[in-house]
Amino acid sequence: MASLSEPQPAKPHVLLIPYPALGHVNPFLKLAKALHMRGFHATFVHTEYNHGRLLRARGASAFDAGAEGLRFETIPDGLAPSGLDATQDIWALCEATRRTGPAAVRELVERLNRTDGVPPVRCVIADGSMGYVVHVAKEMGLPAYLFFTPSGCGFLAKLNFDQLVKRGYVPFKDESCFTNGYLDTPVDWIAGMLPSARLRDLPTFIRTMDPDDTMLTINIKQCELDSPAADGILLNTFDDLERRSLDAIRARLPNTFTVGPLGPEFSPPWYLPSLTSSLWKDDDRCVAWLDRFAGDQGTVVYVNFGSITVVTSEQMDEFAWGLAASGCPFLWVVRPDMVRGGWALPEGFASEVAGRGLTVPWCDQEAVLEHPATGGFLSHCGWNSTLESLRAGVPLLCWPFFxxxxxxxxxxxxxxxxxxxxxxxxxxGRHQVEAAVRELMVGAEGTRGAAARSRAAAWKEKAKVAVAPGGSSHVNLDKFIQEIVRGKC
Known part of the structure; x- marks a missing residue:
């Protein structure tokens, strides 16, 4: 038996590199905390821009939880410096990170490996949208995994972008393709997708007339070059939810681990609670306001279009008056950068919804969705929002953006x-918003709203099973950890 005076083996050191947008950073931080909780040394990488935003929104506590073996580092994103508190241009960011990221990642790994008191990096987990990291890691002799933060069905669709190009569906011939019904063209040949899938149901990056479009070509590179080079793929979903899509993904990428929904089961709220990925400060009135409706469970509709969506002031006016006319209590997140040039509540709106409507700049979304007063979610259908809603058993009103x-x-x-x-x-329009909210929130038995509420409750239970000990995602996370500890790493 080893004596206490003998040096203890170093913890495996995992480097986590998310794409620098909140919808990607959020699940990555949950994964980092889950790995750290299970004995790993974890280094989490922000871009310098997001690091600055987090400091302004959260202060130093966003990076200092007093936890040994969990550290934060930064790399440049390749864009011009900016002090704005707004989401960066996604197209420019993708191009810039892919161009400048390899050298930055290499320098970071080399620096970490010569830092006193820090064990050498043994494994890299990069965002699927930062797939170039795989090749850097391989050149340095390190195992590398890709964590794709979208849904399984979304990832599967992107895996077929190259076929859409080869078969002549993409790029679009001309602008008429956006309006002449071309988007309704069936794509029933994609194995694992819904048989009734159409072009309009595939990620919007295919909607281009440019064969060299930045997002189209980068997505193809991620799927055709980066993913096969990785030692494995992680997805924030669970087998029962997306089995058909996952079977097709695993046919191409066999070492795929489903580890979702990443949530309190893997990194409990009490574990490093000060560490957060939110780039805006949460409004702390939300839960107390929802408590006022706790006696009437499921009566509040929560409205949030995510961290990237930008809409017009006219669209915001329509949503505002539609929510007011619905008669339902609502909690509405209106991001400071959601409308270019800014937006103010319409005249008379505040008095119309007094006592039953609350607008906030940002909130703890999981706390809102888990609150018993929340009964519906008007959402952009980002994957984090969709999965968090499903985990909470809250049905959706879907208004996707991109x-x-x-x-x-x-x-x-x-x-x-x-x-x-x-x-x-x-x-x-406002009348459509009003009708949709009412159908979801108070639709009688036999309506689509009632069916959605029932199905959401059923999926909530299936999600719980997936992350419980012995569940598919719990088992997969354990397998992934063992692969790092005993296998390729």
Missing amino acids: SEQVTNCRYACDDWGIGLEMPHEVGV
Whole structure:
């Protein structure tokens, strides 16, 4: 038996590199905390821009939890310096990180490996959207995994972008393809997708007339070059929810681990509670306000279009008056950068919804969705929001904006049965908002709203099973950890 005076083996050191947008950083931080809780030394990498935003929003506590073996580092994102508190241009960010990131990641690994008191990096987990990291890691002799933070169905669709190009579906011939029904073209040849899938149900990066479009070509590189080079793929989903898509993904990428929904089961609220990924300060009034409606469970509709969506002031006015006319209590997140040039509540709106409507700049979304007063979620269908809603048993009103949000919307409404789709191709009016909110929140038995509420409750229980000991995601996380500890790392 080893004596206490003998040096103890170093903890395995995992480097985690998310794409620098909140929807990617959030699940990555949950994964980092889950690994640290299980004995890993973890280094979490922010871009310098997001590091600055977190400092301004959260202070130093966003990076200092007093936890040994969990550290934060930064790399440049390749864009011009900015002090704005707003989401960066996604297209420019993707191009810049892929161009400048390899040298920055290499320098970071080399620096960490010569830092006193820090064990050498033994494994890299990079965002699927930062797939170039795989090749840097391989050149340095390190195992590398890709964590794709979108849905399984969204990832599967992107895995077929190259076929869409080879078969002549993409790029679009001309601008008429956006309006002449071309988007309704069936794509029933994609194994694992819904048989009724159409072009409009695939991530919006295919909607281009440019064969060299930045997002189209980067997504193809991520799937055709980066993913096969990785030692494995992680997905924040669970087998029962997306089995058909996952079977098709694993046919191409066999070492795929489903580890979702990443949440309190893997990194409990009491574990390093000060560490957060939120780039805006949460409004602390939300839970207390929801408590006022706790006696009437499921009566409040929560409205949040995520961290990237940008809309017009006219669209905001329509949503505002539609929510007011619905008669339902609502909690509405209105991000400071959600409308270019800013937006103010319409005249007379505050008095119309007094006592039953609360608007805030940001909130703890999981706390809101888990609150018993919350009964519906008007959402952009980002994957974090969709999965958190499903985990809480809250049905969706779907208003997707871009990327695989349209895919998530289609599955939520037509496969999982937890959502109702709102018009999004040509905008949405206040009367449509009013009708949709009422149908979801108070629709009688036999209506689509009642069915969505019932299905959401059923999926909540299945999600619990997946992350419980012995569940598919719990087992997969353990397998992934053992692969790092005993296998390739």
